[in-house]
Amino acid sequence: MTLCDAHCHLANLSQTMPLKPLFAEAQTRGITHFLSSALTKADLKAYPILRQDCPGTLLYSAGIHPSFDECDLSLQDIIALCDRKVIWAIGEIGLDKGNPDKEEMTRIFVEQLELANSYQLPVVLHIVGHQQEAFDLLRKYPLRYLLHGYAGSLEAFHKFTRLDCFYTISERILREDKRDLLMAMLESGRYLFETDITQYYVHAGELNPLLRLPDVLRQTAVICGWNIATLTAAQAQNYELLTGYSL
Numbered sequence: 126m127t128l129c130d131a132h133c134h135l136a137n138l139s140q141t142m143p144l145k146p147l148f149a150e151a152q153t154r155g156i157t158h159f160l161s162s163a164l165t166k167a168d169l170k171a172y173p174i175l176r177q178d179c180p181g182t183l184l185y186s187a188g189i190h191p192s193f194d195e196c197d198l199s200l201q202d203i204i205a206l207c208d209r210k211v212i213w214a215i216g217e218i219g220l221d222k223g224n225p226d227k228e229e230m231t232r233i234f235v236e237q238l239e240l241a242n243s244y245q246l247p248v249v250l251h252i253v254g255h256q257q258e259a260f261d262l263l264r265k266y267p268l269r270y271l272l273h274g275y276a277g278s279l280e281a282f283h284k285f286t287r288l289d290c291f292y293t294i295s296e297r298i299l300r301e302d303k304r305d306l307l308m309a310m311l312e313s314g315r316y317l318f319e320t321d322i323t324q325y326y327v328h329a330g331e332l333n334p335l336l337r338l339p340d341v342l343r344q345t346a347v348i349c350g351w352n353i354a355t356l357t358a359a360q361a362q363n364y365e366l367l368t369g370y371s372l
């Protein structure tokens with residue numbers, strides 16, 4: 126079994142936990158690939174070292190997040206990363222109902238979509254609320270999207286399926302009241318799995334939060350009644366379609 130954690134914040138996590146031994150243990154459980162997100166200048170400094178520490182494949186994206194206060198990246202930072210061809214995608218970017226300055230948030234989102242379009246890069250999306258507005262913007266661009274951790278309405282989800290969009294299944298939609306959304310995501314065939322791990326999400330006494338990924342997969346298999354091999358084959362295929370690398 127080869128697994129990809131398709132949305133995580135490993136540079137952020139590495140500020141409180143050395144990741145080298147955690148990567149090694151994760152590898153023994155088949156967790157070898159990571160699509161990680163950089164949201165700060167400090168994150169950008171950490172990724173080259175983390176990529177060396179990771180025995181598998183760690184790809185990272187970078188973006189100006191709609192609601193993460195510590196995010197200090199500028200559009201110039203993102204442009205420089207695009208020019209150097211070091212990021213696999215732009216993100217996570219998007220809209221979040223928790224940000225009161227909707228106009229500014231939308232402006233920054235559009236600037237980054239334009240950037241993704243000019244550099245022909247995929248986009249990692251964070252959409253919390255404002256789903257119709259997000260869809261109306263995204264449909265204007267012929268881009269490939271990875272909508273991470275989506276837990277909004279089923280109705281809006283069906284709109285996103287009209288785009289070239291992939292989804293990460295997170296703990297958030299394993300709850301009973303999100304069953305229809307989980308099944309719709311699975312039936313789309315365009316899913317991967319994520320932990321969204323950051324230093325803030327580590328539980329007291331938790332030694333290796335990277336190991337949460339197989340739990341998400343197992344719980345999904347139990348809920349939907351599909352076998353693990355079907356789920357892992359789909360995430361491997363989707364990883365290849367998104368990144369161009371094989372899993």
Ligand SMILES: [Zn+2]
Nearest residue numbers: 132162217321
């Ligand atoms: Zn995230």
